[in-house]
Amino acid sequence: MPLLFLSLDNTLLDRAGAFRAWATGFLAEIGVSDSEVDWLDMVDADGLTSAWDLADAIRARYRLRRRPIDLVEEIREGLLANLRLDPLVAFALQIATDAGWLPVVVTNGETQVQTEKLIRTGLIRKVAAYVISDDVGVRKPNPRIFSIAADRVGGRLSGAWLIGDSPEVDIGGANALGIPSAWIRRGRPWSDERFAPTMQCDGLIEAVAAVLATKTG
Structure with missing residues (x-):
């Protein structure tokens, strides 16, 4: 059964949307305009900033007296509370499984x-x-993490595909591993000249359909 490697944040789950939802509620709670959501989004950097560094930046900007550990917990719990699995994403994964893929x-x-x-x-x-x-x-893009994943399900890297949203981490990982990839654009143009995805898609559902079509088309 071919492997379908999938990124989690902003591929299977809308982390960006969940973060902005938490940020909007948080700003209302501390009495700050929701125009500051863009600043929080920038500092968070799609989750690349650690929760501790984000908490420190928030405490400094809004002069909060909350303990860093409490704010870190609030950020993490708020993000989790706003995450949802899109039923269409769940359906796409089921279709892939039924078609003989291992997600x-x-x-x-x-x-x-x-x-x-x-x-x-x-x-x-x-x-x-x-x-x-x-x-x-x-960590991705190190190819070893994909080998570990393949071993975990008793699968082979030959014939595997990767779907992800990060040019460096996901598509770079697929390139290093030598497997094809589908990049989730999220409204961005491809700009890395070192390598390129096999295909570009607007979302997970489109990407799964396109990958499955490579085996039937």
Whole structure:
């Protein structure tokens, strides 16, 4: 059965939307205009900024007296509370499974946080397995994390595809591994001249359909 490697944040789950939803509520709570959501979004950098650094930046900008640990917990819990699994994404994963593919989540991040996302959204029941960088000691784009994922389900890298939104981490990882990839654009143009995705798609559902078509077309 061919492997379908899938990124978690902003591929399977709309982390960006969940973060903005939390940020809007948080700003209302502390009495700050929601125009500041763009600043929070910029500092968060699609989750690349650690929750601790984000908390420090928030405390400094809004002169909050909350303990960093409390604010970090609020950020993490708020994000989790706003994450939802799109039923159409769940349906696309089921179609891929029924077509004989093995969907495997490969994600960078903290084990507890990423696992909670999978459990709370129910995504954990829709995939064959998942691998989290913090748990295995290697991060995308290192090809080794994909080898670990393949071993976890007893699959082979030959014939595998990757779907992800990060040019560097996801598509760079697929390129290093030598497997084809589908890049989720999220309204962005491709700009990396070192490598390119096999295909570009507007969302997960389109990407899954396109990948499945490569085996039937």
